[in-house]
Amino acid sequence: MKATDKQAYLEEYELLKKKGKPFFPYAVMKDSAMALIVVGVIILMSLLLGAEQGPKADPTTTTYVPRPEWYFFFLFEVLRVIKPPELVPIATIGIPTVCMVLLLLLPFYDRGPERRPERRPLATTAGILTILAMGYLTYAGATAGSPTEIDMKVAPQYKAGAEIVAGSGCLACHKLGENGNNGPGPELTHIGDRIPRAAIIRSIEIGPSIMPSFRELPKEKLNQLADFLSSLN
Amino acid sequence: MPKLSDLLVPAPLRKTPKPGEAGVPTTPAPQDLKSAPPERPTDLGRTGEKALEAPMEATAWIDQRLAASGFLTGMLFRKVPKGTNWFYTLGSATLFAFIVQAVTGVFLAMFYTPSATQAYSSIAHINNDVFLGQFVHGMHKWGASVMVILIFLHMGRTFFFGAYKYPRELNWVIGVVLLILTMTMAFTGYLLPFDQRSYWASIVGININGTGPIVGPYLSDFLRAGPELGATTLSRFYAIHMLLVPGAIIALIGAHLYLVVKLGTTAPPWTKTGKPRVAEPTSDLDAGVSGNGYHPNGAGATVAGVRVDGHNGGGATA
Ligand code: HEM
Numbered sequence: 001m002k003a004t005d006k007q008a009y010l011e012e013y014e015l016l017k018k019k020g021k022p023f024f025p026y027a028v029m030k031d032s033a034m035a036l037i038v039v040g041v042i043i044l045m046s047l048l049l050g051a052e053q054g055p056k057a058d059p060t061t062t063t064y065v066p067r068p069e070w071y072f073f074f075l076f077e078v079l080r081v082i083k084p085p086e087l088v089p090i091a092t093i094g095i096p097t098v099c100m101v102l103l104l105l106l107p108f109y110d111r112g113p114e115r116r117p118e119r120r121p122l123a124t125t126a127g128i129l130t131i132l133a134m135g136y137l138t139y140a141g142a143t144a145g146s147p148t149e150i151d152m153k154v155a156p157q158y159k160a161g162a163e164i165v166a167g168s169g170c171l172a173c174h175k176l177g178e179n180g181n182n183g184p185g186p187e188l189t190h191i192g193d194r195i196p197r198a199a200i201i202r203s204i205e206i207g208p209s210i211m212p213s214f215r216e217l218p219k220e221k222l223n224q225l226a227d228f229l230s231s232l233n
Numbered sequence: 234m235p236k237l238s239d240l241l242v243p244a245p246l247r248k249t250p251k252p253g254e255a256g257v258p259t260t261p262a263p264q265d266l267k268s269a270p271p272e273r274p275t276d277l278g279r280t281g282e283k284a285l286e287a288p289m290e291a292t293a294w295i296d297q298r299l300a301a302s303g304f305l306t307g308m309l310f311r312k313v314p315k316g317t318n319w320f321y322t323l324g325s326a327t328l329f330a331f332i333v334q335a336v337t338g339v340f341l342a343m344f345y346t347p348s349a350t351q352a353y354s355s356i357a358h359i360n361n362d363v364f365l366g367q368f369v370h371g372m373h374k375w376g377a378s379v380m381v382i383l384i385f386l387h388m389g390r391t392f393f394f395g396a397y398k399y400p401r402e403l404n405w406v407i408g409v410v411l412l413i414l415t416m417t418m419a420f421t422g423y424l425l426p427f428d429q430r431s432y433w434a435s436i437v438g439i440n441i442n443g444t445g446p447i448v449g450p451y452l453s454d455f456l457r458a459g460p461e462l463g464a465t466t467l468s469r470f471y472a473i474h475m476l477l478v479p480g481a482i483i484a485l486i487g488a489h490l491y492l493v494v495k496l497g498t499t500a501p502p503w504t505k506t507g508k509p510r511v512a513e514p515t516s517d518l519d520a521g522v523s524g525n526g527y528h529p530n531g532a533g534a535t536v537a538g539v540r541v542d543g544h545n546g547g548g549a550t551a
Binding site for chain 2: 056
């Protein structure tokens with residue numbers, strides 16, 4: 001913005017302000033009405049939705065699919081879209097950091113004097129696209145399967161392992177046949193074919209990348225899990 | 234001794250004094266009104282009058298020492314520009330949601346124990362035994378979502394209205410930091426109930442931080458505060474959620490609001506000054522991008538007369 005533009009803006013603003021109304025009581029009334037609505041909505045949500053506790057945190061069993069609060073779904077979805085391991089850092093930290101820096105510096109690179117959205121086609125389009133992208137990613141995260149059971153043919157001796165997979169939230173991140181989500185983890189459908197049993201156990205114990213470590217699982221369960229996975233080929 | 238109402242209300246907005254008050258000639262009241270109230274004993278009446286004046290005197294006493302009334306009048310009676318609409322309530326709505334979080338959070342803190350062994354049962358205690366416990370807990374839990382929604386709506390409003398442009402760039406920057414801090418609150422608060430969901434989601438969240446280039450592993454080590462997610466992680470998240478971030482948020486909201494008052498809020502970008510402009514087509518919506526839309530036509534418009542500050546005319550400045 002040129003110095004003359006700045007001056008012009010200040011002059012115009014001073015005029016608009018002269019024609020305005022005092023903050024009290026006009027703006028205060030609107031703000032108070034809005035405050036009442038906000039508190040009302042929060043009270044209503046608390047009464048209707050409550051604050052139920054889930055089962056107690058337990059490192060030795062994972063009876064819950066690890067799912068973030070809804071406003072972090074978009075981040076989880078970015079991870080699902082960008083899967084190759086070497087790109088994961090870009091998805092997890094890179095993209096959000098770049099977005100935040102771009103957001104923070106916005107007033108320093110968008111310096112034109114125009115303020116009407118319909119006359120700032122670039123900014124307005126970028127804004128709307130960002131909203132659509134966030135909305136889509138959140139929606140995709142919300143509707144992604146949160147599977148707790150596996151619908152596939154399993155030989156009787158592997159039943160126990162399959163149930164652990166179902167109950168441990170692995171399918172939040174892994175695809176297994178027709179079950180689970182394709183990403184952020186690699187597909188497990190033919191995992192027994194791809195890597196040896198020891199490597200599977202190591203992955204489960206270490207928890208590579210964003211995968212949680214399941215080393216607190218009792219030995220017996222771990223073995224059943226590994227038996228089931230290495231049978232998949 | 235100046236009266237409170239005189240201190241707070243700038244001259245143009247003052248009520249015209251009633252008959253009988255200083256400087257206004259008394260017009261005789263109608264006969265029936267005059268005789269209606271029975272006379273009170275004089276000494277009682279004077280005590281009553283004194284009692285009425287006491288709060289004013291106290292306010293004036295305080296104000297002589299604080300000299301805040303000028304600022305308060307400037308703030309309350311500052312003008313908001315023409316066209317200000319409901320979209321402008323989103324900021325104060327965010328503030329209000331934050332206040333709800335702060336108040337309900339204090340109540341939860343009275344009963345919550347940030348230890349890996351007791352956190353879960355202390356939340357169960359709040360939910361099941363404490364009077365209105367689940368209600369307050371629910372308000373805090375859902376208030377978080379409401380605040381996140383409101384802060385994004387408020388950011389959207391300032392974005393589409395171009396409110397981040399000169400001279401409000403700094404307020405936008407402060408706002409983005411507030412956004413990051415609010416998301417940090419959401420992330421750290423999620424672990425505190427210490428149920429399965431919060432436990433496993435926090436592990437994944439910490440691992441996500443850990444994949445970051447260079448600083449990633451340090452960041453996740455810092456958050457986890459040990460090789461495993463456990464007691465130390467919980468107290469660390471608790472300290473961040475209860476002290477560090479709320480303190481920063483309060484300070485930054487203070488700075489944010491200071492700038493809002495100091496610079497004034499924008500008018501919606503479509504608001505017309507009502508002053509004819511050079512090269513301004515009649516219909517704004519049909520107009521193409523016109524670079525000089527902001528040049529006022531008054532060629533000799535004084536430059537010196539324009540100041541950017543919260544106080545405006547009307548005798549508001551102290
Ligand atoms: C805790 C969070 C926040 C609170 C309590 C808050 C509060 C407020 C309030 C009360 C106003 C007055 C005008 C209005 O309500 O629209 C305002 C203005 C403003 N806020 Fe925020 N805000 C917050 C976060 C943000 C964020 C995340 C951004 C953007 C990234 C932002 C950018 C701005 C800007 C640019 C203005 C000036 C708007 C104008 O003059 O029209 N704020 N804020």
